[in-house]
Amino acid sequence: MSGALLPLARASFWLAFVVVLAGSVVRMTGSGMGCPDWPKCFGLLVPPTKASQVTWTPGAKYEKGRMLLHRDTLWVAQEPFVAREFEIERNRGQWRPYLKHDYAIFNAAHTWIEFVNRCLGALAGIPALLLFLAAALARDLRTTILSLFGVMALGFVAWLGKLVVDGNLIPYSITIHMLGALAILCIDSVIIQRLRGFVVRWHRSARWGLAFALGVTLLQILTGTEVRELVDLLLKKGMGRPDLAESLAESYALYLIHRSGYWLVLAAHAFWIWRMGPFGQSHVLRARNGVVLLLIGQLVTGVLFAFGAFPAWAQPIHLILGLGVFLTAWGLYWRTTSR
The missing domain is CATH 2.10.10.20 (Carbohydrate-binding module superfamily 5/12)
Structure with missing residues (x-):
């Protein structure tokens, strides 16, 4: 059964990522109460x-x-x-x-968008449960414990999804819901890195820098989710998208913190990239290059929000890029050790 662990972990990770993507489409289209x-x-x-x-x-x-x-x-x-x-x-x-x-x-379209999102969430539970069972049968204790946490996190996200609907998208519950989904992805990522067995020795300052970058990226994701709730609130009040950026900047400090926070995120990632040096194993260089490209993508979508009428289609892309930065760096962190 041990040979099935890595494919199941990957399937669980990517299905959970698709669920997060579907959830962002639900929010973009306002289909949460479909x-x-x-x-x-x-x-x-x-x-x-x-x-x-x-x-x-x-x-x-x-x-x-x-x-x-x-x-x-x-x-x-x-x-x-x-x-x-x-x-x-x-x-x-x-x-x-x-x-x-x-x-x-x-609204029929909203109803089916939300329904597909729920179906994907249920589908994501299948490889997660199979991974737990396979790890238990293979007597891989660490993977069994981690996958059990993953299954429990899935149950929590499903339960929270019910609360979100029952409360008509009550504030902060959406942010917690997204954090639960991110926790599932983090658990699956750790399992994948363990099973792949790649370990790279880094200078301590590079690894600590990567840990700090993960922390500020997570904070940036959290503030971004809260800004998104402010955007939803303003749209419900009838504000047009071209006026959103100016209104947010004038009335909400959180928006300014989030907008300026990008530069801290960029500096934090630039530090560990500088400390790791220009050379490394191919999988490390791919992760580094991926983080750089994702950060550039985030900058582009951020500029669209500030100067491009806050397009709805850019919102899920911006979120996925942010999650991509965090998850790529997170996976790299678990493939490194300090020397």
Whole structure:
């Protein structure tokens, strides 16, 4: 079974990364409440594709738990029945309003974007669970423990996803949700580096510099996620995207901290790159070059936010580039040791 560990760890890592990418698309399109309940979607295993499926219709048969929109309210069927007269059914208690939140909008595209995101999350759990079982059977204690943490992190992210939906995207829960996904990626990355067995000796200052760069990059990701929540708030208030950067700079210090923080991130990574020297094993040089290219990409998308009308399509790209910087450096850290 030991031969299956590395492919399973890689599959778990890349599926988790795809889930993070899908989550960023959900945020970009505003599809987070496309399914107003969890784990089903409008009380259905297969989400609706048209408004008539979530609209009360006389003569239609509804199962217990089915959710409909009626008079700008989300209603839940309390038992199986055939619809005759809504007010009579409501008075009988056959329909009750959904009380966990007051979001009552149906958008088929948003619904299916969110549903695909959930399906990818469920799919990501398969290689993670198989990795844990394979490691246990192979009697690889460290991989077993790490993969168990990965499975637990997946469970936490799924549970938090339910809270996010129940609370109608409550503040800070989205940031914690993203951190949970990042933790899964970090665990899988450590497993992959252990199983590959690459170890490079670095000068202590280079490795400490890399550790510091990881810390400031993580802080930059966290502040960026909070800035994204501010952007969502301003967009909900009706502000146009061309006005976002100016409004954020004038009213929110967090935005200025995040914008200026890029230069600290750049300097931190430049330090360890300088200390490691121009030479090294090919896998180390690939990681170094990858970090440089990702940082350049982040600068380009950051400029688009400041001077290019804050395009929606650039937001998930900016996040993925930031995660790429962190995860590439994180994997490199676990392939090095101090001398």
